[in-house]
Amino acid sequence: MQIHTPDWVKHAVFYQIFPDRFAKTKTPNKHLLRHDRWEAWHAAPTVQGYKGGDLWGVTEKLDYIQDLGINAIYFTPIFQSACNHRYHTHDYYQVDPLLGGNDAFREFLDAAHRRKIRVVLDGVFNHSSRGFFFFNDILENGPHSPWVNWFKVYDWPVNAYNGEFPANYEGWVGNRALPVFNHDNPEVREYIMEIAEYWIKFGIDGWRLDVPFEIRAEGFWQEFRDRVKAINSDAYIVGEVWGDSRQWLDGTQFDGVMNYLFTGPTIAFAAGDRVILDQVESRDYKPYPSLSAPGYAQKIQDLLQLYDWQIQLTQLNLLASHDTARLITIASDDVDSVKLSTLLLMTYPGAPSIYYGDEVGLPGAIDPDSRRGFPPEADWNLEILECHRQLIALRHASPALRIGNYKVLHAEGAGYVFARTLGGEEVVVALNVGLDDLKLNLDWATTGLKTQPDRIQFGAGGLTWNRDRLDLHLAARSGCILGNSTQK
Numbered sequence: 001m002q003i004h005t006p007d008w009v010k011h012a013v014f015y016q017i018f019p020d021r022f023a024k025t026k027t028p029n030k031h032l033l034r035h036d037r038w039e040a041w042h043a044a045p046t047v048q049g050y051k052g053g054d055l056w057g058v059t060e061k062l063d064y065i066q067d068l069g070i071n072a073i074y075f076t077p078i079f080q081s082a083c084n085h086r087y088h089t090h091d092y093y094q095v096d097p098l099l100g101g102n103d104a105f106r107e108f109l110d111a112a113h114r115r116k117i118r119v120v121l122d123g124v125f126n127h128s129s130r131g132f133f134f135f136n137d138i139l140e141n142g143p144h145s146p147w148v149n150w151f152k153v154y155d156w157p158v159n160a161y162n163g164e165f166p167a168n169y170e171g172w173v174g175n176r177a178l179p180v181f182n183h184d185n186p187e188v189r190e191y192i193m194e195i196a197e198y199w200i201k202f203g204i205d206g207w208r209l210d211v212p213f214e215i216r217a218e219g220f221w222q223e224f225r226d227r228v229k230a231i232n233s234d235a236y237i238v239g240e241v242w243g244d245s246r247q248w249l250d251g252t253q254f255d256g257v258m259n260y261l262f263t264g265p266t267i268a269f270a271a272g273d274r275v276i277l278d279q280v281e282s283r284d285y286k287p288y289p290s291l292s293a294p295g296y297a298q299k300i301q302d303l304l305q306l307y308d309w310q311i312q313l314t315q316l317n318l319l320a321s322h323d324t325a326r327l328i329t330i331a332s333d334d335v336d337s338v339k340l341s342t343l344l345l346m347t348y349p350g351a352p353s354i355y356y357g358d359e360v361g362l363p364g365a366i367d368p369d370s371r372r373g374f375p376p377e378a379d380w381n382l383e384i385l386e387c388h389r390q391l392i393a394l395r396h397a398s399p400a401l402r403i404g405n406y407k408v409l410h411a412e413g414a415g416y417v418f419a420r421t422l423g424g425e426e427v428v429v430a431l432n433v434g435l436d437d438l439k440l441n442l443d444w445a446t447t448g449l450k451t452q453p454d455r456i457q458f459g460a461g462g463l464t465w466n467r468d469r470l471d472l473h474l475a476a477r478s479g480c481i482l483g484n485s486t487q488k
Contacts, residue, residue: 003251005314006206006234008118010403012072013346013392014353015065018322019075019099020050020084021373022356023057030056030104032097041373050084051373055095055104059111068359069392072118072351074208076322078105081129085322085371087210088129088177092195109203118205120236125192126214127171127178130160135179150188151179172214183217193227200228206236208258208316212248213241221253238316242284249311259315259350260285261306265299266348267319269416270340270433271331279325279366287330293433297411304349304406313403315350319358322371326355326364328384333363336477339387340431343459343479346391347401347420347429359388390458394481400425409447415440415474419449426451428482430461432474442470453482 024041025031031052038052045051055078065073077086080094095105112119128135134147139160152170159165160176172178181188196207207228212221228235239248241257248254267275267287275288291299304312319341320327331337338361345352356362357374361381364370395401404422411417414434420427426449432438444452445468452465459480462473474480 001251003308003310005255005310006236008205008234009072009236009255009314009351011396012118012351013070013395014072014074014120014316014351015068015070016074016318016321016353016355017058017076018053018085018356018371019055019058019078020053020086021045021371022053023061023374024052025054025056025100026060027056030054030100032100042375045084045368045371045373047368048084050098052098053373054098055100055108059104059108062111062115062117066115066117068389069396070354071116072120072205073112074120074316074353075122077122077124077210079124082131083129087124088131089124090129090131091133093198106202113203118236119203120206120208120238121199121204122210123196123207124210125181125195126211127180130177130179132179149185150182152182172211180214183215183220189217189220189223193224196224196228197231200231200235205232205234206238209237209239209254212239212254221248225253236314238314244306246306249307251308251311256311256314256316256350258321258353259317261303262300262315262317262348262350263287263319263324265291265296265303266341266344267327267330267337269293269296270344270431271327271334271337272433274332274334274337275330276325276332279330282366283324285324293411293413293416296416297408300406301408312349316353317345317348317350318353318355319345320355320370321353322355322367324370325366326362326370327358328361329363329365329370335361335381335383338384340433340477340479342384342387342391343429343431343481346395347418347427347481349403349406352395354388358384360385394458398425398427400427407448409449410440410442414438417442417472419447421449424450426453426484427457428453429479430472430474430482431479432476435476437476438474440470440472440474442472444468444470451484451486453484455483455485457481457483 039049078095079089080091080096081088095102134150137147138145155168158168167176170180237254239254239257242260245257264285264287269291272290361384364372400420400422404420407419409417415438417430461480464471
């Protein structure tokens, strides 16, 4: 079977936005709440508090987003919900009024598309919330509700709030606030399919699917793909699956997953023993123990063998998300770990995804702390920002870095060198994650490459040629991208 994935994703750089925390509109009369009922923007976030970010604010920040080099945005949920992260959906057809409602989203979507920025929404289709009308009807009418079979109700009475009594229905991971849909009910299935179709027709460019592995109804995701792609064959369908995802990446379901199998080894290699275990041990990815270059090379080679190449090119690669601590905090505030990890992210097959604020060094421990308000410019780490700008620009300029083959050239100790090649374009990436300067000697005849790099495109280093041997000098904790001046 030939696998088809959206071509635009292969050339995308994503920016993940948590809407309550990225930007608040500067136009006061657009706020639903006219009084100061928000948490202070730069105060530590709490589990239940709102900071008042909205979609008008995101629209006002599109200049910044575009200047960074972003051409795709993934929003965590934007639909109506009584929760700041909005994974407790009340109404799948209404954008949350605190974010500006459907009108604000229409304005944002049109503005993004004018800039050729794609937009992917978060679909939470495994569970809803206690405030979802169909479940709320059950709370009001008990076994007489016409929606009883939409959920997994075991007994009566249903106890949605009083923890002293059994819930008597299934909540996701036992959480009463998140009643799980009965996906074997054809009415539920059709309802979810129609939601997916509605927003694709509205103009979104794809769906990120929350905990899709929890939905086990036969043929569910195959039908989801068929119906979404029938409206927009280029729509991106990406699942939140943290591990081996082969059963969903067979070409009949998802185009990719959030590629935490890349995240873990990359942080373990670039940050090494700087990783704070308390910030990662409770999550389903493993940026520990630290990896040497050979260990990292093996992890990457194994990952590149796991899926079809067309799937590899549409994986959503990331270093952090709303579900993890932020990279700079995980890495003990070490800027070099962030820069080395970002170099690996931007030169790996698949679509890189930046969690809002990571590009300016925003810290944050495990959620809710990782969901801080976007910082003012005075608090930006300009070294990290410039690293992101340069690498994103290089990726956009280089077809090889986007869709070229990946070949490890050297992996020994702290030194890691690989090439991305496409036709006559050959780009070499080299890293030294160690504490000492490193001199690498590469016998070029054994690399299989046709051109000899003669300039540094990114980073710092020294290269000289001794006939067919490349002598490469890398300072401690640094990396670079090599190119050839004859290549465009």
